[in-house]
Amino acid sequence: MTNGDAHAPAQDEKGRQRPFLPLVTGISTLLDWSGRIVAAVCLGVTFATLLVNVILRYAFGSGIAWAYEIHAILLPWMVGGGIVIAAARGRNIAITLMPDMLPQGPRRILSLAINITILVISVSVLDASGPILKAAKFQTLSTLGIKQYWGYLSLFYAFAGMSVIAVVDIIRTIAGEDLHASDYETSSLS
Template sequence: MPAGDHMSPETGGKGQSSPFLTLVRGAIALLDWSGRLIVGVCLTAMFAALLVNVILRYAAGSGISWAYEIHAILLPWLVAGGLVIASAKGRNIAVSLLSDMLSGRARLVLNIFIQAAILIITASVLWSSHPILKASQFQTLSTLGIKQIWGYSSIAYSFGAMSLIAFLGILRTLAGEDVADLALEDTSLS
């Protein structure tokens, strides 16, 4: 069988996926898994700290003092991980009316415009958060003694990853892949 005759679900059954697109999809999947890992670790650590604190309060009459501050570090990372997962899966909030009305090249142009807008917005958030990140280097949590930069750095992770995902979405669209074909009616959680 000649190359390209194998059906590929990534290309709508039109043949093999190019190695470039496979690499791009792999990078997006890696970002998705990084978000999953961050969410899992944060949820587990926050729940464990809260559980141990409650048990100690009831059993010993006093809990662990840092159990309340750990959330100041982990909650922003939990949200950041969720943002990256949603962005990588295309599950962030979207209005798909115009995208659903268009097809072919017009839909691909709209996809490029949307991904470019996301890229510009996320890059501007990264740029504008620079003073906040700088200032947070001098703020310390009183009980833990940890600098606030550890929580605020989640901004750089989440918006950096979303910028990269948008850029990779542009590359996928330029390669002819319809990144807006999400079948929202089948995957909606509402």
């Protein structure tokens, strides 16, 4: 769980440079951008398709038949993109009461425990999704003719992204970065 605008410290207490931290943090940034692109493209295509369908239906009495099925592929990808964005920015659903009350040392230990738990859960979901992906290869959308597999791949994208971000956050925490530092002025969504 990262703070999206936090920057990795350039040096540790002994003054040594840690050039790997910007590279590791860049992985989260790259995943954040991939989630933005996925969510924006899915939202745009879904909106455009539904808008054209409504216009055609009212203007000509019939619309695009596959417009009612496109959401079965695009909506899971939009949600998956949102999950990756939230995880990369540290804006996923969280209760921060305990980290806010703890001093920095115990807060780091709590951060490690949280990110290890996220990693274990994400990898477990990836492992369990194998049979679902195999079964989805046999499910076809009737009008589009597209396999449901392409929609279910969003599950893999979201949880693989969360796994990678959890590893990045573990590395950043071990390197001394305080991912739960309270900066209410810049992180408040109100």
